[in-house]
Amino acid sequence: xxxxxxxxxxxxxxxxxxxxxxxxxxxxxxxxxxxxxxxxxxxxxxxxxxxxxxxxxxxxxxxxxxxxxxxxxxxxxxxxxxxxxxxxxxxxxxxxxxxxxxxxxxxxxxxxxxxxxxxxxxxxxxxxxxxxxxxxxxxxxxxxxxxxxxxxxxxxxxxxxxxxxxxxxxxxxxxxxxxxxxxxxxxxxxxxxxxxxxxxxxxxxxxxxxxxxxxxxxxxxxxxxxxxxxxxxxxxxxxxxxxxxxxxxxxxxxxxxxxxxxxxxxxxxxxxxxxxxxxxxxxxxxxxxxxxxxxxxxxxxxxxxxxxxxxxxxxxxxxxxxxxxxxxxxxxxxxxxxxxxxxxxxxxxxxxxxxxxxxxxxxxxxx
Amino acid sequence: xxxxxxxxxxxxxxxxxxxxxxxxxxxxxxxxxxxxxxxxxxxxxxxxxxxxxxxxxxxxxxxxxxxxxxxxxxxxxxxxxxxxxxxxxxxxxxxxxxxxxxxxxxxxxxxxxxxxxxxxxxxxxxxxxxxxxxxxxxx
Ligand code: HEM
Ligand code: FES
Numbered sequence: 494x495x496x497x498x499x500x501x502x503x504x505x506x507x508x509x510x511x512x513x514x515x516x517x518x519x520x521x522x523x524x525x526x527x528x529x530x531x532x533x534x535x536x537x538x539x540x541x542x543x544x545x546x547x548x549x550x551x552x553x554x555x556x557x558x559x560x561x562x563x564x565x566x567x568x569x570x571x572x573x574x575x576x577x578x579x580x581x582x583x584x585x586x587x588x589x590x591x592x593x594x595x596x597x598x599x600x601x602x603x604x605x606x607x608x609x610x611x612x613x614x615x616x617x618x619x620x621x622x623x624x625x626x627x628x629x630x631x632x633x634x635x636x637x638x639x640x641x642x643x644x645x646x647x648x649x650x651x652x653x654x655x656x657x658x659x660x661x662x663x664x665x666x667x668x669x670x671x672x673x674x675x676x677x678x679x680x681x682x683x684x685x686x687x688x689x690x691x692x693x694x695x696x697x698x699x700x701x702x703x704x705x706x707x708x709x710x711x712x713x714x715x716x717x718x719x720x721x722x723x724x725x726x727x728x729x730x731x732x733x734x735x736x737x738x739x740x741x742x743x744x745x746x747x748x749x750x751x752x753x754x755x756x757x758x759x760x761x762x763x764x765x766x767x768x769x770x771x772x773x774x775x776x777x778x779x780x781x782x783x784x785x786x787x788x789x790x791x792x793x794x795x796x797x798x799x800x801x802x803x804x805x806x807x808x809x810x811x812x813x814x815x816x817x818x819x820x821x822x823x824x825x826x827x828x829x830x831x832x833x834x835x836x837x838x839x840x841x842x843x844x845x846x847x848x849x850x851x852x853x854x855x856x857x858x859x860x
Numbered sequence: 861x862x863x864x865x866x867x868x869x870x871x872x873x874x875x876x877x878x879x880x881x882x883x884x885x886x887x888x889x890x891x892x893x894x895x896x897x898x899x900x901x902x903x904x905x906x907x908x909x910x911x912x913x914x915x916x917x918x919x920x921x922x923x924x925x926x927x928x929x930x931x932x933x934x935x936x937x938x939x940x941x942x943x944x945x946x947x948x949x950x951x952x953x954x955x956x957x958x959x960x961x962x963x964x965x966x967x968x969x970x971x972x973x974x975x976x977x978x979x980x981x982x983x984x985x986x987x988x989x990x991x992x993x994x995x996x997x998x999x
Contacts, residue, residue, distance in 0.1 A: 542871060550889065550892060550893075553893070572891055574891040574894070575888035575891050575892045578888050579888070581891060
């Protein structure tokens with residue numbers, strides 16, 4: 494350990510490493526009643542890193558060309574050593590990311606952490622949510638299977654309902670009248686360059702904001718669960734006498750991450766086909782629409798909403814309104830109380846909305 | 861004190877588990893990235909004798925690398941590695957001069973692979989071959 498201590502001293506006298514550790518790790522105190530839901534953000538960081546890593550590995554063998562994409566993916570899964578593992582991890586990981594993202598959002602919702610002064614955390618988070626949906630959608634097309642091709646056709650087609658500019662937008666999205674090689678080119682660029690960089694930048698902003706506001710106090714297990722924010726001047730939310738982030742909460746984070754990884758690897762090894770229907774193994778054929786084309790589970794509610802309404806524009810408008818409402822929630826729900834049981838209106842709307850979403854998803858799955 | 865002992869023990873267990881996990885991740889990633897051994901068909905290449913006129917050379921892939929078969933004026937055959945012994949460029953056959961030129965730093969070799977001039981430190985590697993009923997089998 495001597496040489497390590499020497500190295501640490503060497504760095505410390507130059508850049509004040511101990512100061513940083515004292516301030517951001519051992520001296521960074523978290524509320525005593527912090528709970529496991531506060532680990533969702535760390536799990537998301539791990540998932541995103543794994544997606545980047547497996548994605549880079551896939552890039553080595555993937556060929557973004559409509560004639561070769563499908564065979565290049567088959568080559569990865571069938572011939573390249575452990576290619577099946579990398580590919581399955583990437584595909585399952587994308588689904589897990591959406592799932593954990595939803596849990597993170599729900600915990601923030603129920604604990605009222607989106608309330609001031611954390612509106613910007615919520616807004617950057619919400620933008621991350623749409624970007625993750627975008628990266629999933631664009632990645633879905635890349636294997637150029639029947640599933641990718643037709644799911645993308647249906648998804649991009651819904652934009653058609655927008656009045657006046659709809660048909661132009663669809664063509665612009667696809668790079669042509671129909672989904673084709675031009676679509677693959679632009680979706681590939683979005684999926685591997687534009688969106689990941691945007692996500693990384695926004696995660697940076699998200700964490701910066703967290704660092705400036707300080708972690709919120711969970712509303713559970715304390716007498717006064719109302720928002721302590723006064724709004725007269727900037728104040729970092731401190732937690733005197735709290736739990737040090739390092740090593741205490743970091744170990745909690747590591748435990749949550751390990752449990753997540755166990756679930757993730759469980760799916761990868763024992764149930765990978767949950768996420769691969771049979772049409773995922775057929776090369777795209779633009780002249781043959783397979784029966785029962787469905788989007789991924791997290792888009793089923795959107796899909797079903799579009800189907801219920803006789804006019805697509807109404808279905809689209811309702812979804813747009815719901816998303817806008819959710820994005821602006823911290824500005825609409827301005828009450829000081831944070832405990833969910835003391836917020837009856839919020840609880841009714843949140844649980845009602847959640848049940849509606851689950852109901853539409855199940856309906857979409859069976860319709 | 862007793863606590864310190866436990867703490868060290870748990871720390872070592874954790875470190876061991878982390879090392880195992882790292883190994884379990886590194887092995888597939890290494891295998892995924894490692895070059896695949898090229899499917900060598902019993903390591904031999906056959907060329908018909910009638911495809912090898914006098915004064916000509918024929919380049920081909922051999923054991924995952926480049927090789928050349930040359931028939932000198934006068935009829936003698938030689939099989940050589942085409943990889944220059946200087947910095948690994950592929951040599952070219954100069955039909956008019958009847959020698960090999962490495963275009964990278966102008967190394968020159970005779971049809972037998974012996975260095976004539978330039979930086980290459982040693983001769984091109986010879987590859988064994990046999991001729992039977994008009995077929996040349998290299999390797
Ligand atoms: C790539 C996606 C995301 C990553 C990597 C991420 C990461 C994090 C991390 C590490 C934290 C701090 C620890 C914690 O409370 O979990 C956090 C806090 C927070 N996140 Fe996210 N997040 C993401 C998406 C979202 C989304 C979609 C929302 C909501 C729309 C959101 C809203 C918030 C809020 C309001 C906080 C502050 C919580 C507090 O201080 O109690 N985040 N995020
Ligand atoms: S590599 Fe052939 S002469 Fe330098």
